[in-house]
Amino acid sequence: MEPSADSKRATLAQVAELAGVSVMTASYTYNQPDRVSDRARSKVLDAAARLGYAGPDPSARSLRRGSTRTLGVVMGEHLSYAFEDPEAVSFLAGIADVCAERGYGMTILPITGDADDVPRITAAAVDGFIVWTTSDDDPVLAAVQAMKRPAVVHGGPAVRGMGLVGIDNRAAAHAVGAVAFADARRPAVVSFPLSRERVSTIVGGAGLADVLFPVTRERLAGYRQAAEDAGIAWRDVVVAVCARNDAAEAERVVATMLASAEPPDAIAAMSDQQAAGAVNAIRAAGLVIPDDVAVTGWDDAAVAAELGLTTVAQSLREQGAACAHAALGGNPDSQTAPWSVVRRTSTRR
Amino acid sequence: MEPSADSKRATLAQVAELAGVSVMTASYTYNQPDRVSDRARSKVLDAAARLGYAGPDPSARSLRRGSTRTLGVVMGEHLSYAFEDPEAVSFLAGIADVCAERGYGMTILPITGDADDVPRITAAAVDGFIVWTTSDDDPVLAAVQAMKRPAVVHGGPAVRGMGLVGIDNRAAAHAVGAVAFADARRPAVVSFPLSRERVSTIVGGAGLADVLFPVTRERLAGYRQAAEDAGIAWRDVVVAVCARNDAAEAERVVATMLASAEPPDAIAAMSDQQAAGAVNAIRAAGLVIPDDVAVTGWDDAAVAAELGLTTVAQSLREQGAACAHAALGGNPDSQTAPWSVVRRTSTRR
DNA sequence: AGCCATATGTGTAACGATACACAAGCCCGC
DNA sequence: GCGGGCTTGTGTATCGTTACACATATGGCT
Numbered sequence: 069m070e071p072s073a074d075s076k077r078a079t080l081a082q083v084a085e086l087a088g089v090s091v092m093t094a095s096y097t098y099n100q101p102d103r104v105s106d107r108a109r110s111k112v113l114d115a116a117a118r119l120g121y122a123g124p125d126p127s128a129r130s131l132r133r134g135s136t137r138t139l140g141v142v143m144g145e146h147l148s149y150a151f152e153d154p155e156a157v158s159f160l161a162g163i164a165d166v167c168a169e170r171g172y173g174m175t176i177l178p179i180t181g182d183a184d185d186v187p188r189i190t191a192a193a194v195d196g197f198i199v200w201t202t203s204d205d206d207p208v209l210a211a212v213q214a215m216k217r218p219a220v221v222h223g224g225p226a227v228r229g230m231g232l233v234g235i236d237n238r239a240a241a242h243a244v245g246a247v248a249f250a251d252a253r254r255p256a257v258v259s260f261p262l263s264r265e266r267v268s269t270i271v272g273g274a275g276l277a278d279v280l281f282p283v284t285r286e287r288l289a290g291y292r293q294a295a296e297d298a299g300i301a302w303r304d305v306v307v308a309v310c311a312r313n314d315a316a317e318a319e320r321v322v323a324t325m326l327a328s329a330e331p332p333d334a335i336a337a338m339s340d341q342q343a344a345g346a347v348n349a350i351r352a353a354g355l356v357i358p359d360d361v362a363v364t365g366w367d368d369a370a371v372a373a374e375l376g377l378t379t380v381a382q383s384l385r386e387q388g389a390a391c392a393h394a395a396l397g398g399n400p401d402s403q404t405a406p407w408s409v410v411r412r413t414s415t416r417r
Numbered sequence: 418m419e420p421s422a423d424s425k426r427a428t429l430a431q432v433a434e435l436a437g438v439s440v441m442t443a444s445y446t447y448n449q450p451d452r453v454s455d456r457a458r459s460k461v462l463d464a465a466a467r468l469g470y471a472g473p474d475p476s477a478r479s480l481r482r483g484s485t486r487t488l489g490v491v492m493g494e495h496l497s498y499a500f501e502d503p504e505a506v507s508f509l510a511g512i513a514d515v516c517a518e519r520g521y522g523m524t525i526l527p528i529t530g531d532a533d534d535v536p537r538i539t540a541a542a543v544d545g546f547i548v549w550t551t552s553d554d555d556p557v558l559a560a561v562q563a564m565k566r567p568a569v570v571h572g573g574p575a576v577r578g579m580g581l582v583g584i585d586n587r588a589a590a591h592a593v594g595a596v597a598f599a600d601a602r603r604p605a606v607v608s609f610p611l612s613r614e615r616v617s618t619i620v621g622g623a624g625l626a627d628v629l630f631p632v633t634r635e636r637l638a639g640y641r642q643a644a645e646d647a648g649i650a651w652r653d654v655v656v657a658v659c660a661r662n663d664a665a666e667a668e669r670v671v672a673t674m675l676a677s678a679e680p681p682d683a684i685a686a687m688s689d690q691q692a693a694g695a696v697n698a699i700r701a702a703g704l705v706i707p708d709d710v711a712v713t714g715w716d717d718a719a720v721a722a723e724l725g726l727t728t729v730a731q732s733l734r735e736q737g738a739a740c741a742h743a744a745l746g747g748n749p750d751s752q753t754a755p756w757s758v759v760r761r762t763s764t765r766r
Numbered sequence: 767a768g769c770c771a772t773a774t775g776t777g778t779a780a781c782g783a784t785a786c787a788c789a790a791g792c793c794c795g796c
Numbered sequence: 797g798c799g800g801g802c803t804t805g806t807g808t809a810t811c812g813t814t815a816c817a818c819a820t821a822t823g824g825c826t
Contacts, residue, residue: 076565079783090805091782091784093804095783096805103804120565123539124782125781127781128480131784131811132782151509161500164527171527173526174525178516178517178522179517190471216471428813438776439777444814457774473812473813479781777817781815785810786807786810788806789805790804791802792804793800795800
């Protein structure tokens with residue numbers, strides 16, 4: 069027996085014929101019901117019901133109308149990661165809020181980091197794009213740009229013709245870094261990856277070559293400023309680069325740093341998850357926060373409040389919503405989001 | 418100045434003309450590059466580059482091909498909630514894994530719970546649907562069914578012609594309930610909502626009228642069996658219905674129960690988040706777990722391990738992936754997922 | 767040379783819907 | 797009785813692409 073999924077979908081023409089009206093009358097019945105008489109409308113709806121017609125075909129409608137009422141979202145280099153990062157999820161929630169409100173669909177594009185990503189972007193039937201923070205050289209960005217549709221980048225990089233939504237990462241890093249590095253003699257940074265290769269390393273600040281992720285680059289610059297304000301040369305600041313943004317890797321890398329000859333006495337991380345990993349490593353080493361080691365995070369996630377982390381508060385949900393508004397607006401402009409430093413007990417003063 | 422988003426997209430016909438080849442040659446260049454000589458291919462690609470042609474229009478292609486290479490996902494009654502529930506997010510991650518692997522897009526449909534939901538489903542340009550657990554009477558389900566495309570429901574209800582993926586909730590509830598209610602004299606249940614109205618109430622088990630969410634209904638049935646096995650009548654079991662699945666509301670409702678004349682000495686919840694709220698309330702009341710009150714959760718989320726919660730382990734990520742496979746398979750069949758009871762320290766034996 | 771198999775190019779007809787312009791019917795007021 | 801405006805119905809062209817069938821060129825083989 070044929071399952072319902074296989075029975076062919078009826079067309080508007082068939083409905084119109086069965087109803088004894090023209091195709092246009094049937095079309096108007098769905099799109100401008102007031103444009104047709106009650107009698108005609110019910111004839112059409114009856115016929116539709118009889119044929120099991122579920123409404124105009126979305127692809128045909130999109131082609132004819134030139135709009136899909138759907139927003140495309142590109143989340144990082146591999147789609148799966150998007151759902152593992154709670155901050156990315158709240159960014160998605162912000163987009164979802166706006167999409168739901170405006171009746172737009174939200175298509176998450178299947179990026180995997182391989183060469184087929186470009187055709188995947190190209191094949192996306194969407195009216196606009198939102199791109200989650202990526203690197204300067206991400207080919208996906210060029211592909212999005214080529215699509216000639218409204219597009220907004222979150223975080224960075226800035227791209228000609230696309231909107232940009234995000235906070236002033238350098239200023240925020242400078243501010244939270246000042247708190248983290250207060251009274252510190254050997255500050256350290258736990259960083260996001262520097263390039264799309266995502267290798268983990270521990271280097272002195274001076275050892276950082278090209279940082280291709282603008283968000284990471286800006287935050288490092290802010291931390292550097294904070295360190296130098298505290299009288300410490302950037303080359304003396306240890307930067308631990310974590311390939312993944314999670315607590316486990318940060319814990320491992322911080323444990324390594326703590327076991328070194330010159331362990332850090334202040335650690336500025338780039339997410340609360342990393343900071344949480346740092347807290348675990350510090351406690352496991354029998355050290356006290358903030359006396360032995362001060363720690364700061366980023367994002368003001370739930371875990372930050374639980375652990376008493378000093379952190380940078382920002383609302384990714386609101387930023388997601390701002391991206392969606394900008395992308396739907398048709399002519400995306402840029403927008404700088406607010407942030408603030410939340411002081412808790414993981415820092416000295 | 419016109420932003421790039423406004424410059425009209427070129428068409429394949431224009432590309433073909435500029436390249437001096439037929440439209441079909443241009444089309445083959447994109448779809449079956451091997452079908453075309455190197456010379457023709459590069460002529461086409463040159464022309465495309467010159468015109469800024471980004472590839473075949475997705476809507477036109479979908480119409481012609483009859484497939485969108487996109488999966489539609491319906492998450493609950495309001496899209497925003499989906500991203501607030503970590504288990505729902507890991508379900509999405511499972512779908513995303515499969516979509517990324519197969520190069521499919523994943524469209525999250527903008528359900529809001531109002532009357533416009535049906536046209537929103539109807540307007541979705543997708544090849545198949547995945548529906549997150551809902552109620553028997555959800556109009557969205559009927560709309561999905563009317564679309565005559567492969568569809569899979571997660572959790573329930575079972576719908577003719579659609580696949581069903583999930584665990585045996587009744588059996589799992591029976592099993593974990595047996596552990597929760599061991600040696601208990603006044604067991605209680607913290608439940609998900611019973612109907613789409615989502616009202617919070619505290620009632621005796623007998624007071625439960627129609628439970629329209631199949632997952633909730635099955636779990637309640639399992640808990641009932643467990644209570645009766647322990648020699649306690651269902652009408653004597655207090656069921657606290659929480660409108661939302663979060664720790665805060667569960668904490669409030671459990672605090673109320675604990676303050677009553679006959680406080681429960683065992684609480685079986687329907688999620689680890691609810692159980693975590695229960696733990697907070699119990700500790701705040703100065704009681705000891707599991708001696709004074711035993712607690713069980715559901716899902717084996719991170720918080721369950723942290724709190725030592727006895728719980729039902731299931732992998733929503735794998736179930737999401739199973740749904741996606743089934744929906745992409747074309748002829749979705751049903752599939753029962755595995756579960757197990759994880760015993761920790763929140764129960765007596 | 768003759769023949770067939772393969773490689774490459776092209777024209778036409780859909781896919782299913784909607785924009786637009788026009789036509790017919792109707793009611794109203796003067 | 798007649799013109800003007802409103803309502804309601806219809807035909808046709810078009811959105812941009814790809815499936816299909818066919819035509820032509822190419823090369824290898826006997």
